[in-house]
Amino acid sequence: MFKKVIIAEDFEEFNLAVQQTLNDFNIVNFQHAKYCDDAFLKIRKAIQDNEPYDLLISDLSFKKDHREVKIGSGDELIQKVRELQPEIKIIAYSIEDKSARIKSLFEDAEINAFVLKGRNSIEDLKKALTIISASDQKFISHEVASILQEKGNYEIDDVDIKILKYLSDGTSQDEIIEIFKNNDIKPNSKSAVEKRLAKLKDFFKANNTIHLVSITKDMGII
Numbered sequence: 001m002f003k004k005v006i007i008a009e010d011f012e013e014f015n016l017a018v019q020q021t022l023n024d025f026n027i028v029n030f031q032h033a034k035y036c037d038d039a040f041l042k043i044r045k046a047i048q049d050n051e052p053y054d055l056l057i058s059d060l061s062f063k064k065d066h067r068e069v070k071i072g073s074g075d076e077l078i079q080k081v082r083e084l085q086p087e088i089k090i091i092a093y094s095i096e097d098k099s100a101r102i103k104s105l106f107e108d109a110e111i112n113a114f115v116l117k118g119r120n121s122i123e124d125l126k127k128a129l130t131i132i133s134a135s136d137q138k139f140i141s142h143e144v145a146s147i148l149q150e151k152g153n154y155e156i157d158d159v160d161i162k163i164l165k166y167l168s169d170g171t172s173q174d175e176i177i178e179i180f181k182n183n184d185i186k187p188n189s190k191s192a193v194e195k196r197l198a199k200l201k202d203f204f205k206a207n208n209t210i211h212l213v214s215i216t217k218d219m220g221i222i
Contacts, residue, residue: 039058
């Protein structure tokens with residue numbers, strides 16, 4: 001079971017519910033952050049102190065207030081933490097039920113579990129903790145589980161289209177990554193962009209990048 005946990009959650013009632021669940025598992029070494037920036041700084045400092053967290057539980061949506069932040073969403077936090085500490089286990093804990101967003105979390109940020117906030121969220125959180133602490137198996141709440149089972153239905157989002165358009169203009173993959181980073185377009189890691197390209201090639205049955213651009217142009221996607 002996990003020894004050191006950090007919770008990124010801006011609503012106190014959800015934070016307390018997660019903390020109680022951790023206590024039920026006799027996990028007592030945990031910290032809480034209401035802002036993604038604070039959570040990221042705590043994680044980075046723990047690594048520097050050679051006392052890293054082994055689990056991040058993060059909401060996806062954070063309400064804006066008077067404070068200016070660099071990391072505005074749980075999606076961004078999760079991606080940055082995955083790049084900073086690849087071995088950490090991550091649970092996304094959210095009311096979000098849009099398939100493209102959840103798929104991106106599993107495929108691009110490689111989260112270990114997605115728990116949907118709702119009637120069964122505490123039981124699901126307990127299941128997720130049990131499963132991912134003991135194995136590399138993924139967990140997703142039953143209400144949205146079909147999202148990961150829809151293998152043949154790849155949803156092309158705005159990021160995919162941006163990648164395809166840049167490729168059609170002759171922009172290299174490394175240049176696209178730099179453009180994404182400079183314009184704060186997520187995901188923008190090398191592995192995430194490579195995975196998206198691989199999935200696009202597979203979906204459109206393209207032999208290579210040139211073939212992929214040609215197919216998507218013919219179909220009017222770009």
